[in-house]
Amino acid sequence: MRKRTKQTTLVAVLAAIVLGSTAIGLLTSKAWNAAAGVKEEPMEVQQTSAGAQVQSPPAASQAQGQGNGGTLIAAMTNNLLLEALYKFPTRLGSGFAPSGAVSVNSDWEQGKKGSVMYIEQQRYGADYVIAGLMTKKSDIMDTGMKVIQWGFDHQGANGGFPDTGDPFHSTEFFLEASSRAMLLLKQNGDPAYTETVAKYTPKISAVAHWMMLPEVKTRGNKNNAPYSHRRWADAAALGLTAELTGEQALAKEAEAYAREGLTLMKPDGMFPEKGAGDASYQGVGMLFAARFYYVCHDEELRGQVKEAVRKGLDWVLANMNDNGDIVYDNARTGVEAGRSGAIKTYDYKSLLFALDLASHMTGDSKYAEAAHKLALGRKWISG
DSSP, rough: OOOOOHHHHHHHHHHHHHHHHHOOOBBBBBHHHHHHTOOOOOHHHHOOOEEEEEOOOOOOGGSGGGOOOOOHHHHTTSSIIHHHIIIGGGGGGOOTTTTTBTTHHHHHHTOOTTOOOOOGGGHHHHHHHHHHHHHTTTTHHHHEEEEEEHTTTOOOSSSOOBBBBBBHHHHHHHHOOOOHHHHHHHHHGGGGGGGHHHHHHHHHHHHHHHHOOOOOHHHHHHHHHHHHHHHHHHHHHHHHHHHHOOOOOHHHHHHHHHHHHHHHTTTTTOOOOOTTHHHHHHHHHHHHHHHHHOOOOOOOOHHHHHHHHHHHHHHHTTOOOSSSOOOOOOOTTTTSTTTTTTTTOOOOHHHHHHHHHHHHHHHHHHHHHHHHHHHHHSSSSEE
């Protein structure tokens, strides 16, 4: 663990810098495309069909999936997630405008001076769709679909989002979320969702193909280079889309990002962010890696990803105290400002999802136990 230092002055200075850059806004996709030489031309897309009481975590022999993998929907269907998150969707995301715009996107929609649209903000719609599916509550799912639809209402002719700031990174987050939502609806098997999946599948495919445009990919990869978790975000986004659409080119691209992600892990399991450790982003990265695992069909790569998730989460858990809090002097969390201008806080929701998937992937009860402790510490469950 890196030694703690007094950060008050540093946080204030860095926050001011980041807030200033937020005020002037990052390049929108239109400007970004122009700089990269990408034309806004239509892309041909092939149509494709489409606190409650919780018991203690299971023993190793009873851990979900017992390390056998299975489908992503099977891995995400369990009592802990239901009681801690799915039944309380505001824990998954909030700040939704009646139009479906989320957070700063609502400001942009209203034309507020200095506001910037980020398509990634619409990713929370996927969590609501999945929560609605798990709880069988149509109002929750409808909210999620409205949020996702707002995002696609701003899709350009070439598959990208011409108005978004930070185009490649913001788009990869939205693609990962929207493809995951549609894949889980598809894996659910209820014919009631067939039309919805068929409607969004070609839109999602178009986003993935925009990300693979050589000029877009080159510029995006360069911007993403300092951030390990973004390799796993790309692997998950393209891998989930490939599983949804059946496009092997996307699957191969996802595998390439995963292999690159594996090379970034340090011997102790840490995946660096801007050259240093960040326990929050590490949890997010391992969540993306775990989701990729469930749609990866290369057995050797699956094994490597499973081991990376295990080591990566062990690194995080080494910094978890008895209350389920992560105590670490992060490189970015608690220092940088997010899209709204507020200083970033620890993403315990993503860590809970990551630990839960790791329990299912590996059959190791320590991840279920850590997930249970984390949920108790957040007061998301009791008992």
